[in-house]
Amino acid sequence: MIKALLSHYWRHPWQTLFLGIGLVAGVALWSAVQIINQHAEDSYRQAQSLLGAQAHYWIRSRRDEGIDPDTYIRLRREGFRQLFPLIELEVSTAQGTSISIIATDLLALPGDSFDAGDSTREFSQTWLNFIQPPYRAWVPAVLAQELGLEPGEQLELRDGRRLPPALIQARAQQGRRVLMDIGAAVALSGQDRFSYLAVGSIAPHRFDLLAASLPDHLELIENQQHVDLRELTQSLHSHLTAMSLLSFAVGLFIVFNAVRFSLWYRRSTLLNLRLMGCDNRLLALAILLETLVWSLLGSGFGFAIGVLLAQLLLPSLGASLQSLYDAVVEINLGLSPWTLLQAWCISLFGLLWALAWPLYRQLRHSSFEAARSENLLADETRVRHWLALAGLLLAAVATIAYGRIETVTGGFVVLGLVLFAAAWLLPVMLAAGLRLLACLLPARLLLARWMVSDGWSQLPAFRSAMMALLLALTANLGVGSLVDSFRSAFVGWLEVRQSADIYLRAPQVSHEQLLDLAADGNWLADSHHRIGVSTRWRNRPTLVRGIDPTAPDSLTLPLSRWQGDSAGAALQSWREQADKVLINEQVHFLAGVEVGDHVSLDGDRGSRDYEVVGVFYDYGNPYFQFYLPDQVVAKQWKHYHSRGIALWLNPDNEAAMQQAEASMRALGAQPGDWIARAQIRRLSVGIFDRTFAITAAMNLLTMLVAAIALLASLLAILQERLPQFAQWRALGLRQSEQLLLVATPLLIFCGIVWLLSIPLGALLSWILIHKLNIISFGWSMPLIWEIAPALRLALVIGLICGLTLLLVAFQWRRQMPLALAQLGETV
Amino acid sequence: MRLLIATLLALVGSSISAQDLLGDLRDQGLGFAQVTPGQSLQFPRDHAAHPEYRIEWWYLTANLSDQEGRQWGLQWTLFRQALSPQQVEAGWQSNQMWMAHAAITTPGGHYHEQRFARGGIGQAGVNRISEDGHFNAWMDDWEWKSTSAGLFPASLRFSIGEREVVLLLESTGELVANGIDGYSQKSAQGQASYYYSQPHIRVRGFVNQGLEKTDLTGKGWLDREWSSQALADNQQGWDWFSLHLDDGYKLMVYQLRHDDGEHWLSGNWISPQGETRLLGSDAINLTSTRSVEISTGANQSRELPMEWKLTLVQQKRSWRIRPLYEQQWMDTRFPYWEGVVLVEDENGAPSGVGYMELTGYQ
């Protein structure tokens, strides 16, 4: 009996393939994201470790001046062997790619962490090479590939320096960074101070001793990264999950479609089986078994492809997480059987809904319904109306829920409601479109009217494929517009915010010295020394910045909201009164602070209240940020860091850049300590684009799945209606006319779907930008809507249609002769 | 002849198996300073490091007893290695590498710890005598600190996990040069080291284990050795003994095991007055009388000779040597057995204590 049921799949390999592809594609996209999210989460959990050693605390200079090696040796000799030194450097390659370097003394890593990342217990030549000149730069394989770096090659930096010979190797928690010996980093940077010390697992009494042993200018900070990272990146991962669920849904539409087809063909089989005495219970069991087999196949292959996909997507996501959140994501993928189990559950659930349930319904009705095929059109109308009703209901729920969105998940639920409401309303819209066109066509164009009216026959088969297409198009346009809006807001903001020509970050160079030196030449037009304090506010990492209120970039600070009549007036009151503060949008949206509110900030000299007079844009920053005049910060905080000096060059002096560089070098800054505006912009935009690379990839894949749905539907139509087509051939229809007959409704449907996707995409990006983005990341931006992406998509749809029609024509050539010969035979 | 040669030379090897590591030990040490006969040792100069030689160690063992008369043992070693013949001592680029081992044999069990550090940054080292006039050898908070330019009197502090050890060390006799005036030959092919010992050390101190403090007294033995090459091609490993006999004599014996069974034996017979007698292969008769399967980790074990019969032909004396207990395995990067042994005379009467080291057994 099972054989009889399943024989359908052998006889229609195309549809079997489509069912498989739909399921596998859906599961693959879903599990790829799941694997990536899981993997990232695992990496965050490891944030209490660094390079395979535990790092529960950091020891940092309060003034960001680094740590003297003598202090480190003294602490080691006092028995604090949990300490190990780290140097972090940012360098640019000759090609302008920014890379992070992390350096440590592997021999000093506490405890057994020694072994982490090494397969053998022994030291090896690898280690000796690592710690001895000319040293080695351990480069993770993915990074090496991106940089085109061969083993043994010495990567050239922008300023001509070279990294040690490359070894394609990585330690735990190295992420996308280049690891080298601390001796190598000292040689490379020309300064021997450590960026910070990490403290491994330490007993409470030893911790107290350590705290007491630290000199005044150093502070012991708990490593809360694992908590922070999870919180900061949560939104990003929710976004990805939502996109993957959408892909899964689109995949399910294909399954649904294939099942509809299989029902059509198995009606008689089911009827025969029942007539032969199989009872319903047995048949239900068989159907369940079929579902189980499909779910196993789907989740197995889907997961495998998902793993490959995740491997492809991980590097760029890892890079983004590192540059945006300082989150080190392991480059090598770890897989958990739990994810596989989840993949199986979700595919089983999807199949129960899309395969088992329709089959079961068919089974219960097959005895009397089989004969009433002429009622199909009426049935179809009923289904359409029910769907529309359900769609309207969803839309109503979405409208009500829209005002109440408070969490990221809630936002995505509303998005899902909107999308599915649209999808379920689609059949009615398609029908309306057909009706409208039929009215518009003059009566004498009989053939044209016929081709349009044939849409009614194709509509049932296309229903789910068109819904899938609508979802894919809408997502594509909506997310595309989100990214475009963000990009343009971001680039515009960079233009205003990063207006200085050079940004110098070198603790050894003081602002005064630089000004003294600049006074002799005429290269410097203006400068801005910014100071800051890293702290926590409402338990989130927070920056309090002291900025010079009269510096050029402070005067033009772009505000999104302000107190009083104008942004200028708000800035002026902030400049002139010591109890005013500017907050970033993140503080406004995520912590709910309004203009006019008072916030309390804890300084070294006690806590103080400030009145919020303005909110500034702060794109890409996951942290809270407060701007105070530098005088106020210097007064309220004993220990503040220099956050670098911004330099505006004299535009009339052509040699200003060279003179500036010479001056900075003269004061002890190394090339790499400063960065020019053009470069910072290139880097920022690079990071931005990389962040959204995964979005683009997911969009593309979802489109692909929708294209497959389209193809599957067309081929199903071909199979179902072949006898009909043969009849029309007998009436003298030309092959081209016949193709037109199939193409016309297809193009009409696709056209309607495309037209609908434009406003729907706009709605989607509206919700994404005005609700989700604000809840997730805490920043706002104007929505930018352009027609070009929609036109591009129209072209893509046209291509997909053309391709599928070509395939249909090819199939016809093969199958039509037999269909013609069988014409007139009684069924 | 101590194990650390192997351990630290393992650093140089790219190979993994112990056999291969021993192969590296056989390296001729080209480019490093070579050990030659006829060079007399000079003190305090030679207490300090010899960075131009490839390997070197400061190696203390002590047989101690608590107030209840129970046997304890301690071992503390600082090992230096030069990674390249070029002499770069200071700074991060230093070619000097340091390793330290410590082990404690208590009535409750055997514990050990190992540490590593690079030279040149002050984290570990043995200071030049000229710097402040006091001998000082350290790694992190483990430290041998003398009150003079010589090795003694000194304090030694180290810890093994949460166990803290504080010792006062005083010499009660002269330093002893092994081999011929400190030139200790290791094979017929010419492998050799500079090797001197201080077998006469009075040890007092205590061990803190949590809240429990145990006062200990006893005898110590210090070995100083440096070289640029160690094993000959046909040598598999060694068995080494340092014994404090109850009659006041001290005895050091080692056997370098050869593939063909013709082992290289050498020793030093030291009278209570400090007179030494170099013992050659003919003068020593060393045979293992019982082998035992020792657990060396999870599901792993090795068969090791646990009991020995040692005879000095000329002195017409013979002893039976057995461990205080068998589980004194050092599960370090280059694992080996080292621990407290008890010495009995021919009649089975206790006649001394000492340390035994067994390496190269698979």
Added chain:
Amino acid sequence: MLTIKNLCKSYAFADARQSVLQQLDFDMEASSSVALRGESGSGKSTLLHLIAGLDRPDSGEIHFAGHAIHAAPESQLAELRRSQLSLVFQQFHLISTLTVHDNIRFQAALCGRQDPAYESELIERLGLADQLVKYPQQLSRGQQQRVAIARALLHKPMLVLADEPTGNLDEASSLEVMALFSDLVRQAGSSLLMVTHSRAMAGFMDRRVRLHNGILAEDE
């Protein structure tokens, strides 16, 4: 108008080829009508298909209106079918998404022949005037067959091929439809080759032939 020579056609069944038509010869005059009878499976429908170019013969020749059907390319066959041939089947094969009126005009529209007067007459005579705005599935079977007949005749083809056109109707309406059909064919000046089981139906034709063992013979 229609000449068939040495026509052979066989089909592959399970493991053997079964010959259906064996060196069949047949001629048909313009404006004549022929009833084709024979047992079930004797190859009547096959012959009809071969004449319409829906299937290809193994060997032999079919000439129709100056065209070599057996060798004509598919495009030429399509042109012939739309302008010179009509097929009427037992299942009517009406287009469910078009009105009765559109169905009637369908083939005429295909070949671009418009004759409003004849169209009205056909509709009138077939009694379909009240049904024009309905959809085929809203009609009775007899009415549906009338629509199929109207569609087959409106463009006045040279030859109408009918395969048991009344097989789906009860006897009374069969006779009525058949009488009308043969009359209309004659009036249109077309020829009619009709496959039928029924002696009564065959009676409406000028000539009757019987297909037996792959060969045609005149039938009484």
